[in-house]
Amino acid sequence: MSIKSFAARVVGMLVFASAAQGQHYPAGELVVWGPGATGVMLPPANLGPVVDVWATYQTIFARRPDGSIVAWGDPLSASTQVPANVGDVVTLTGTGGCSNRIMAVRADGSLFAWGGGCYSEPSPLPTNVQLLANGTSGAFHVVAKSDGSMASWGYGSGTGGMPYSIPGVRSIAKAQDYVVAAQADGSLVAWNGGTSSAPADAAPARKLVGGGYHIISIRDDGSLYSWGEQYSTPSGAFEDASACAFTSVARRADGTLAVWGLKASELTPPAGIRFSKAVVGVNVPKGFEEFPLILAIRMEIDG
Numbered sequence: 001m002s003i004k005s006f007a008a009r010v011v012g013m014l015v016f017a018s019a020a021q022g023q024h025y026p027a028g029e030l031v032v033w034g035p036g037a038t039g040v041m042l043p044p045a046n047l048g049p050v051v052d053v054w055a056t057y058q059t060i061f062a063r064r065p066d067g068s069i070v071a072w073g074d075p076l077s078a079s080t081q082v083p084a085n086v087g088d089v090v091t092l093t094g095t096g097g098c099s100n101r102i103m104a105v106r107a108d109g110s111l112f113a114w115g116g117g118c119y120s121e122p123s124p125l126p127t128n129v130q131l132l133a134n135g136t137s138g139a140f141h142v143v144a145k146s147d148g149s150m151a152s153w154g155y156g157s158g159t160g161g162m163p164y165s166i167p168g169v170r171s172i173a174k175a176q177d178y179v180v181a182a183q184a185d186g187s188l189v190a191w192n193g194g195t196s197s198a199p200a201d202a203a204p205a206r207k208l209v210g211g212g213y214h215i216i217s218i219r220d221d222g223s224l225y226s227w228g229e230q231y232s233t234p235s236g237a238f239e240d241a242s243a244c245a246f247t248s249v250a251r252r253a254d255g256t257l258a259v260w261g262l263k264a265s266e267l268t269p270p271a272g273i274r275f276s277k278a279v280v281g282v283n284v285p286k287g288f289e290e291f292p293l294i295l296a297i298r299m300e301i302d303g
Helices: 009-020
Strands: 004-006 030-033 052-056 059-063 069-073 089-093 102-106 111-114 129-132 140-145 150-154 171-175 178-182 188-191 205-210 214-219 224-228 240-243 247-251 257-261 275-283 291-298
Touching (some): 052 291, 140 171, 178 205, 214 240, 214 247, 247 275, 257 291
Parallel strands (some): 171 205
Antiparallel strands (some): 052 059, 140 150, 178 188, 205 214, 240 247, 247 257
């Protein structure tokens, strides 16, 4: 199965034209586009279909149908060397700094870590993990265990004011030195980063997404609310979202996408394709300028 890199809407229109000719597009193809979709950030040619994808700072991870994890991106980061014993990964996230320390949650609730790191972490790692704070920034990790208890470690640690327990926690997200969690009723609790509150309008939240310097709340009715370095959000109802430093993408129930933030005009989704998941990655080819890219898993369609 080929990997198509979309750098402009023209290519997207070519795919739409192919679909109109009655071709069948199986689920699982990873479609990549945007100004950051160059060089080491492009998927390996032999990737094949995938069932999940995650983006951390300058590194991308995809899970194949057989459960294996494939990584690519910054060749200087140890996080691209996925250990063979990583196991059955449900989700993962990175630290955004400290050489991108990767923390993965396995299906049995255990944690598995690899990559760089500039901080100490508990040994053994917590077990019975229910949720892992998502976000592409913040050199720390936060988890919620199945009994509602919380744990955090890393640089800055994310522990300043962290509740000991959040029973029924729905979601946790981090952004730089700030952490917010959605409680069982959708109300929010925040800590670290010099603030202990979250905007009242962000609740009730069913899912939280961490960007580099902002948090997105997907409220119970599917509408979005964002605060931090990025405020405006698209209208409508959405199923999930992803963010990097200053760029965000959200997916509707029908598989269409909305993109906003840094270089959004260069990230228009290719026409005629619907997706089961989309994430934002970041490419920093030289210096400190960040170039976003979007990686999305195609839904199964018939043209």
